[in-house]
Amino acid sequence: MSDGTTKERPTFTAPRAWISYRGGLGMLMWALHRLAGLGILLFLSLHIVDIFLLGFGKSVFNELLGFYRAPWARVMEVFLLFGVLFHAINGLRIIVQDFSPRTWLAERKLVILELVVLFVIFLPAAWAILQPLFGG
Amino acid sequence: MATGRRRGGGHRRPGSKGFESWAWLFMRISGVVLLFLAVFHLLWMHFVIGVDNIDFDTVVGRWSNPLWRIYDFALLGFALVHGVNGLRMVLEDYVRKPGRLLAMKSVAYVLAFLLLSAGAYIIFTFSVPA
Secondary structure: OOOOOOOOOOOOOOHHHHOOOOOHHHHHHHHHHHHHHHHHHHHHHHHHHHHHHHHHOHHHHHHHHHHHHOHHHHHHHHHHHHHHHHHHHHHHHHHHHHHOHHHHHHHHHHHHHHHHHHHHHHHHHHHHHHHHHHOO | OOOOOOOOOOOOOOOOOOHHHHHHHHHHHHHHHHHHHHHHHHHHHHHHHOHHHOOHHHHHHHHOOHHHHHHHHHHHHHHHHHHHHHHHHHHHHHOOOHHHHHHHHHHHHHHHHHHHHHHHHHHHHOOOOO
């Protein structure tokens, strides 16, 4: 698909290539780590704004907090919980592997261990958050 | 500096003493700090107190102790700088046009500065009503 010039343009990558550049579990973790990080940054920005509203007094602040009490906010809360737990545990694995390069040889085992720890914490916590939506 | 091949691999700390090198180190140090500050904050607020029970008086109660203000400021600072540096790395990976990259990074830094200022302002100037 060369147009005869030497100018390099990034070639179109099919959706399949997005998940298979290096492929496997390691790249999936890398992508999720970035996605979770960006999501947390977005929530952090919102959270700074809502806390800043404290300055407008009790009634304004309490009224605007109703925003977080809607049923859909609980669903978003579960996403936030997953994102923070994933980013924290996966980040810890990356740090361990960076400072002890030998452990990269066991990356797959560490990822599986990480996911077990993640879901042991996440699943009961998510259930606790969502329970009121089901009349609990 | 030739250190030879590393067994296994890893994200080698880039360069030595340059900006990227310190950014690399900062992400790991702040990551460990946030592992405690952010995860504790989230678990405490969502499972011990509960989002539905948080209101103006909850914050008044917390911030009547200056140590919680320092805690919250540390959390704000580490989280925001860690997050914006992460955003910088993502932008540098995906935005190919230099002009657009500079523009997007500038917007990100200005927004981050405003958010950090707003957060720090409310944490340290909020006075508990009598």
